[in-house]
Amino acid sequence: MSNFEIVGREDYSDVTYQLEIRHPVMAKAAKAGQFVIVMEHEHGERIPLTLADFDPVQGTITLVIQAVGKTTREMQQNCQVGTKLFALVGPMGIPSHIGSPKKVLCVGGGLGVAPVYPQARAYARNGAYVIGVVGFRNKAVMFWEEKFRAVCDEVIVCTDDGSAGIKGLVTKGMEQALAAHPDIDEAIAIGPPIMMKACAEVTRPHHIKTLVSLNPVMVDGTGMCGGCRVKIGDGIKFACVDGPDFDAHTVDFDDLMARLARYRPTEQEALKKWEESCRMGGAPAGSTELF
């Protein structure tokens, strides 16, 4: 079907990088809100990544990845243009329901800026007035601002240090948007769980329907392992097949955050061992400008 060749790469910061992978069938099938599972090499782990973009004409999908653990760091090092991934499966999950709201708020924080882009574009295509709120640590690590400007009617940039846009978290940008547009009827927020939790609290008093995209620990991504179960209201759902989008006002974020930490000791051990082996073997190719 595809040999998962990497045909494009861009680095946005020392930890954030973008991969464009050729997979024509997936590029055609993918819809906003879906995710893929990637295995970099035969001994690798399966990691879920939300689709940041897909281009049915070029036959490629785009992933934006943050190098935080062993696998993502290793990918940062090894995934150069012309190399291939060992496995890539998707698109997975129920696509976002893009209805026809009149005015919609699309919020992305940090890495979450990438996966909220397809949603913003889909809303724009459905004729909605789209307000994009994107948040970064500082100006240096910003990416995709121009992509958002191209599909959104308004873009509010927030940075922690005020080096670009307004100074503050995305919640500040949301409040600003809500003040200017009392008629916003839908919101979607993607980012770290703590950010999504805060976003849910911003829209809750306004009774605005708010969706979040959850990315818990998964193995297969097809509903088989149950590792990605999340508490939604009183029930348990599997993010991989019942999600990944859920109503932000019913998600138990504390439960999600606790469960995300469940393999942390092993993950840290793996990262430490890997870093040691990198030092032992000398700096791997391409690592100088990345670390």
Added chain:
Amino acid sequence: MAKKKTIRTIPQERTPMPEQDPLERARNFKEVACGYTLENALREAERCLMCPDAPCVRGCPVSIDIPAFIQKIAEKHYHGAYDVITDTNLLPAVCGRVCPQENQCEGVCTVGDSLEPVAIGRLERFVGDMAIREGWVNLPYIEKNGFKVGIVGSGPAGMACAADMAKAGCEVVVYEAFHEPGGVLKYGIPDFRLPNAVIDVEIDKLKQLGVRFECNTLVGRLFTIEQMITEMGFHSVFLGTGAGYPSFMGIPGESLNGVLSANELLTRCNLMRARDFPNFDTPMQPGKRVAVIGAGNTAMDALRVSLRLGAEKVYCVYRRGKAEAPARVEEIHHAGEEGVEFHWLTSPVEVLGDEQKRVRGMRCQKMELGEPDASGRRRPVPVPGSEFEFECDSVVYAIGTNANPILGQTAKLKLNKRGYIETDDNLATSIAGVFAGGDIVTGAATVIEAMGAGRRAARAMKAWLGLRDTDVVYAPEAPHVGRRFGFAADQHGYARIQVK
């Protein structure tokens, strides 16, 4: 044969299976049952009475001609035995290991009426293993018929269906969502019961039949079943996706860290090889004191895997009694030998956690058996005031699975109340040309039942495509295959079937 065998003349004792020592094997992933030696197999073959009515054949979901293959073993014509088995069963090395023979062929064995039944499963495995060692492959002559068949899921149902359709001359493509084919045989059943190498050999045989495997393909999401038929040129499709979707009980504490499904534990350990961490990247946090809820085969696998991952104490918690446990007797016996502690008639009430949201123990209550329920087993009833707590740091749920929702979400398939695919007696679904079988139709069952369903569906698919059901004829020796056609047919994946 010179003299007719009778129940008095055959060896009275069933030939024991050589096994690894329980305490040693509980710490390694090598196979527990080492397999019959030649002498073992010949002795056990002597025990078959060759009953003319052969109740064992009727007891077998795929109707292997059991007396015939045992006869061949007794005649020391091992390849002949392999021929007999592969007429109906593609995977003797797999089925000989994981079939619940005590409820099937061996359960109805005539010898079993007065002695222990003939060890049919062990003999089947003996033949299967010998075929792997010797590199025997029975490649039938296949005449291509121009039909293209898609199989969704590469587990036992899909593999069995793929084999039959390929033998009938169809072009067969098997789609698998994981990065490796094999389904539950790979991710679920651990190596000490069914080595992955055995499965790889069997998959290789399918490839030699011309079957193409497409991994990393999530049917329903990458393309739909409707697209397979309307755009991708498939004339018929078989759905064998399995049940998946593990159940939890809904008791407090289930989202604590350290609570996981048996599927997750087994997949991490078996398919992702987390047991070889850090050589493999997938993380796992094996508990020191592990409680597994449930007493089916999956529960036994989870218990025994936990032991091998270094757990000091492993508890099996089951709300009914030992007699009601759904696991194979042999599995329960093996688990007990290895040091698993069984807590029968015990039902979990709550998983207890600490401040870090990690499991620290479990609260259970004792049960007693009341009136039989719908399944015919006596219903467990709580004993008032019997609650107690015990310490553990990991809780594994092995209480069954629900239907996987992906195909139902993405195709206009008729599902039953429980979300499984509805089929008619021929395993046809509500979409013309689309058939389904295995756990996605029946709910969780056994490997051989899934294979049986795959074969039944294949028969129905052949009928639907207008193909006559044929008997397979093998080439006596591989090199002659080519000569008969004037070119190396075997090198081109061609073979022919003959209509009886």
